[in-house]
Amino acid sequence: MSFDLTSYLDTRADQVNDALMRIFDSGSAPAVPTRIQEAMTYSLMAGGKRIRPILCIAAAEALGLPPTPHILTAACAIEVLHTYSLIHDDLPAMDNDRLRRGKPTNHIAFDETTAILAGDALLTLAFELLSAIPAKGHKEGKALLDIIHTLSRAAGYKGIIEGQMQDLAAEDIRLSLEELEAMHALKTGALIGASVYAGAVLGEGSITQIEQLGRYARHIGLAFQVADDILNVEGDTAVMGKVAGTDKHRGKSTYPSLLGMDESKAFEKKLVNNALKALADFDRRADPLRSIAVFIIERRK
Amino acid sequence: MSFDLTSYLDTRADQVNDALMRIFDSGSAPAVPTRIQEAMTYSLMAGGKRIRPILCIAAAEALGLPPTPHILTAACAIEVLHTYSLIHDDLPAMDNDRLRRGKPTNHIAFDETTAILAGDALLTLAFELLSAIPAKGHKEGKALLDIIHTLSRAAGYKGIIEGQMQDLAAEDIRLSLEELEAMHALKTGALIGASVYAGAVLGEGSITQIEQLGRYARHIGLAFQVADDILNVEGDTAVMGKVAGTDKHRGKSTYPSLLGMDESKAFEKKLVNNALKALADFDRRADPLRSIAVFIIERRK
Numbered sequence: 347m348s349f350d351l352t353s354y355l356d357t358r359a360d361q362v363n364d365a366l367m368r369i370f371d372s373g374s375a376p377a378v379p380t381r382i383q384e385a386m387t388y389s390l391m392a393g394g395k396r397i398r399p400i401l402c403i404a405a406a407e408a409l410g411l412p413p414t415p416h417i418l419t420a421a422c423a424i425e426v427l428h429t430y431s432l433i434h435d436d437l438p439a440m441d442n443d444r445l446r447r448g449k450p451t452n453h454i455a456f457d458e459t460t461a462i463l464a465g466d467a468l469l470t471l472a473f474e475l476l477s478a479i480p481a482k483g484h485k486e487g488k489a490l491l492d493i494i495h496t497l498s499r500a501a502g503y504k505g506i507i508e509g510q511m512q513d514l515a516a517e518d519i520r521l522s523l524e525e526l527e528a529m530h531a532l533k534t535g536a537l538i539g540a541s542v543y544a545g546a547v548l549g550e551g552s553i554t555q556i557e558q559l560g561r562y563a564r565h566i567g568l569a570f571q572v573a574d575d576i577l578n579v580e581g582d583t584a585v586m587g588k589v590a591g592t593d594k595h596r597g598k599s600t601y602p603s604l605l606g607m608d609e610s611k612a613f614e615k616k617l618v619n620n621a622l623k624a625l626a627d628f629d630r631r632a633d634p635l636r637s638i639a640v641f642i643i644e645r646r647k
Numbered sequence: 648m649s650f651d652l653t654s655y656l657d658t659r660a661d662q663v664n665d666a667l668m669r670i671f672d673s674g675s676a677p678a679v680p681t682r683i684q685e686a687m688t689y690s691l692m693a694g695g696k697r698i699r700p701i702l703c704i705a706a707a708e709a710l711g712l713p714p715t716p717h718i719l720t721a722a723c724a725i726e727v728l729h730t731y732s733l734i735h736d737d738l739p740a741m742d743n744d745r746l747r748r749g750k751p752t753n754h755i756a757f758d759e760t761t762a763i764l765a766g767d768a769l770l771t772l773a774f775e776l777l778s779a780i781p782a783k784g785h786k787e788g789k790a791l792l793d794i795i796h797t798l799s800r801a802a803g804y805k806g807i808i809e810g811q812m813q814d815l816a817a818e819d820i821r822l823s824l825e826e827l828e829a830m831h832a833l834k835t836g837a838l839i840g841a842s843v844y845a846g847a848v849l850g851e852g853s854i855t856q857i858e859q860l861g862r863y864a865r866h867i868g869l870a871f872q873v874a875d876d877i878l879n880v881e882g883d884t885a886v887m888g889k890v891a892g893t894d895k896h897r898g899k900s901t902y903p904s905l906l907g908m909d910e911s912k913a914f915e916k917k918l919v920n921n922a923l924k925a926l927a928d929f930d931r932r933a934d935p936l937r938s939i940a941v942f943i944i945e946r947r948k
Contacts, residue, residue: 382804382812434767439759458740462763463811466735466770467804473774474799477792487788491778494795498775503683503768510764511683 351637358403358413359396362425365418366390369475385456385464386471390429393447398541399425401638405545405559408625408632416479420493420544423475427497428537430468431506433461440514472497493544500536509533518597526599527568535567558624562635565621569642572614575600576607618642652938659704659714660697663726666719667691670776686757686765687772691730694748699842700726702939706846706860709926709933717780721794721845724776728798729838731769732807734762741815773798794845801837810834819898827900828869836868859925863936866922870943873915876901877908919943
């Protein structure tokens with residue numbers, strides 16, 4: 347593929363970052379940010395790669411819709427919700443992490459109380475943003491309600507939260523491959539699926555196209571997790587921005603621990619190929635999505 | 648007023664409880680509840696009086712709309728969100744309360760990790776419920792997005808969460824009356840306002856009617872807080888289901904501590920009268936709202 351992914355990711359990440367900053371610049375916000383706003387923006391602007399919002403944008407682009415302000419708002423809502431889940435995951439009562447992307451986690455930079463509330467506020471903000479997108483007609487209104495419903499289900503007690511419960515319960519327990527895959531499908535797959543779905547619905551995809559993009563999302567969602575597990579073993583702390591080898595230290599089941607390293611890499615490759623196959627009916631406007639799938643493996647090199 | 652409030656509150660609370668139970672009875676839920684579901688329903692079914700959802704229902708009734716399944720779903724969303732805020736408020740990093748409504752708080756009955764996640768899940772569920780209400784036409788769709796927007800703003804970093812930040816920062820500090828009122832407007836007033844607003848919008852009130860119901864909500868919201876402060880001094884632990892005198896123990900500013908008891912009771916009465924005045928243009932169908940306002944003072948007797 348001749349597609350320049352690095353330049354694409356940089357451009358889209360800049361657009362997402364600009365849109366995220368504007369959320370707190372609105373006229374109704376106080377001139378001096380409150381402590382809760384400071385805590386929210388601290389984690390929101392901590393250098394995330396914006397993969398989920400870019401997937402939302404790229405899914406809409408695959409259907410011919412450029413990154414309009416509405417798409418960017420939906421993309422921001424997804425990143426805001428993702429940031430909430432990171433802040434709460436890092437809490438002392440959860441993974442008790444002190445470092446994230448090379449910076450102190452929210453409860454270290456602020457305090458536990460503020461970190462819990464900043465997470466709550468970001469989760470709430472995701473729905474404030476989505477519900478503020480203007481709906482000109484019945485179709486647009488229904489699409490927004492559909493996206494809110496999909497995102498809330500993905501984030502809820504049958505999605506991310508159940509995944510986190512299973513993940514925490516699984517420390518020092520050897521999961522089966524099926525259990526590991528089910529846990530990841532909830533903990534990380536659901537939100538990646540919702541990100542692509544939001545872009546697909548706003549891009550007014552047909553039922554078939556939305557289904558194909560959903561298949562793409564399921565495969566890259568799992569591929570990302572396998573790649574993360576591999577990185578956790580092979581990566582170095584400086585590149586990752588967090589301490590390498592933490593999974594093993596915590597006794598967590600991972601793909602390398604269940605399958606071995608070679609088979610994990612083969613599995614990851616198969617998932618990426620399946621993701622590409624799901625996009626077979628799409629034209630070159632789906633190249634960003636295709637390149638992102640390939641990038642999952644490439645980013646280690 | 649000859650209106651039988653006790654019977655009204657019992658009937659409506661039963662309807663809300665039935666609707667809340669049905670959320671988790673849906674066909675897609677697993678037969679054996681997960682631990683996160685158990686934690687969610689534990690606090691949701693811990694004997695709350697359902698004042699907020701009943702205010703939503705009563706506001707719609709004041710406009711002539713009976714408690715339809717859609718109204719009940721919106722009412723449940725509000726109670727579910729309220730329950731999240733109670734669970735997180737009780738956490739060790741917040742108020743560190745061990746008892747709520749005479750029962751162990753969520754993090755005592757389960758654990759801190761589960762309590763944080765159960766709160767997160769309930770907050771998310773509120774938006775899942777609202778976005779699942781079917782919108783037949785453009786008007787209904789816009790109304791639902793409007794309610795989601797109002798509720799998320801009320802719950803967010805310029806609403807409940809900022810109120811909680813201010814409340815926690817104010818321990819052992821003597822607030823001015825203005826600061827105390829501003830804090831309560833955010834911490835409890837915003838959600839009471841959103842509850843009434845949801846009923847008013849679903850009941851298809853005119854702009855004037857929605858404004859009048861909003862004025863009613865602002866006055867009873869504050870009256871509830873003044874009444875709570877009075878109860879915290881005069882109440883006994885058995886009736887309240889929590890330990891009396893805790894506000895004084897924590898060095899929190901309250902209406903009795905700033906105004907004295909007599910003036911607090913006069914202020915509370917004035918607020919209730921203003922709430923009743925806001926309903927002057929409404930007919931007898933607003934009697935439930937009127938009786939609830941009067942009940943705020945009466946419940947101590």
